[in-house]
Amino acid sequence: MDEMNTMSTEFKTNSPYALPAGGGTSLGWFGSTITLKASCREIGVTEVLMRPGEEPPLHVHKNEDEWFYVLEGEMTFHVGGENYPGGAGAFVSLPRGIPHTFSVESPAARFVVMNTPGGFERMFELAPKTDEEAVRAMTALGMEVVGPHPRQAAAA
Numbered sequence: 309m310d311e312m313n314t315m316s317t318e319f320k321t322n323s324p325y326a327l328p329a330g331g332g333t334s335l336g337w338f339g340s341t342i343t344l345k346a347s348c349r350e351i352g353v354t355e356v357l358m359r360p361g362e363e364p365p366l367h368v369h370k371n372e373d374e375w376f377y378v379l380e381g382e383m384t385f386h387v388g389g390e391n392y393p394g395g396a397g398a399f400v401s402l403p404r405g406i407p408h409t410f411s412v413e414s415p416a417a418r419f420v421v422m423n424t425p426g427g428f429e430r431m432f433e434l435a436p437k438t439d440e441e442a443v444r445a446m447t448a449l450g451m452e453v454v455g456p457h458p459r460q461a462a463a464a
Contacts, residue, residue, distance in 0.1 A: 336435030337442070338362040344429060345420075352429030354421045355379075360412045365439070366455035367409065367446055372423040374402040376410070381417030385410045386458055407454050 325346065332343035332355065341357040352372075366386070376385065378398040385392040385400045387408040394400055402408045423429060431449040436442040443453050455461065 335432035336437075337432055338437060342432045344432065346426075347429050348426050350424065350426055352421075352423045352426035354429050354432065355418070356421060357416060357418045358412050359416045361459070363411055363457055363459075364409055364442060364446065365453050365457050365460075366407050368407050368452045368454055369402075369404045369423075369428065369450070370452065371404060371450050372425060372428050373404050374408075375422045376400045376402070377420045377422075379418040379420065381412060381414040381419075383410050383412055383414075383417050383419070409457055411457070411459060 327345060330343075332345045335342040335344050335354070337356075337358075338361075339359065340362050343355045345353040345355055347353075376383075376394070376399070378394045378396055378400075380396055383394045383398070385394055385402070385408070387400070387402050388406045392398075392400060393413075421429070428449045428451065431445045431451075434441070434445040434448070436445045446453055456464070
């Protein structure tokens with residue numbers, strides 16, 4: 309185990325890899341806490357603590373499949389015109405090519421996001437703070453924004 313990578317979120321899939329609890333690289337998205345857990349060509353993994361109003365607009369990944377595992381809080385996943393509620397322990401698949409987003413329904417939610425192949429998790433290095441910056445960051449990493457967040461659409 310002496311060769312185990314315990315410091316960097318850049319890892320090779322053919323080597324052991326471990327982070328301690330709370331470990332990873334801090335990144336940004338509005339006021340959310342984003343912790344990069346792993347990033348390589350094959351997979352990206354982030355742990356997210358987010359409040360309502362910080363969610364992304366409705367978007368499509370051209371290159372990645374995405375999975376969410378809810379650790380704490382209540383969420384609704386909007387994917388392909390359907391809504392799926394999810395509390396602690398929920399696991400949701402968001403395949404590439406299907407418009408999706410999610411809503412945080414509780415005061416905050418903590419969840420893990422996994423994407424394959426890896427790469428788009430690097431969007432959080434751009435640390436957007438406004439809707440316009442978020443759209444630019446998403447577009448720069450190959451996503452297409454196809455509509456507002458459902459909460460914004462309902463308010464219009």
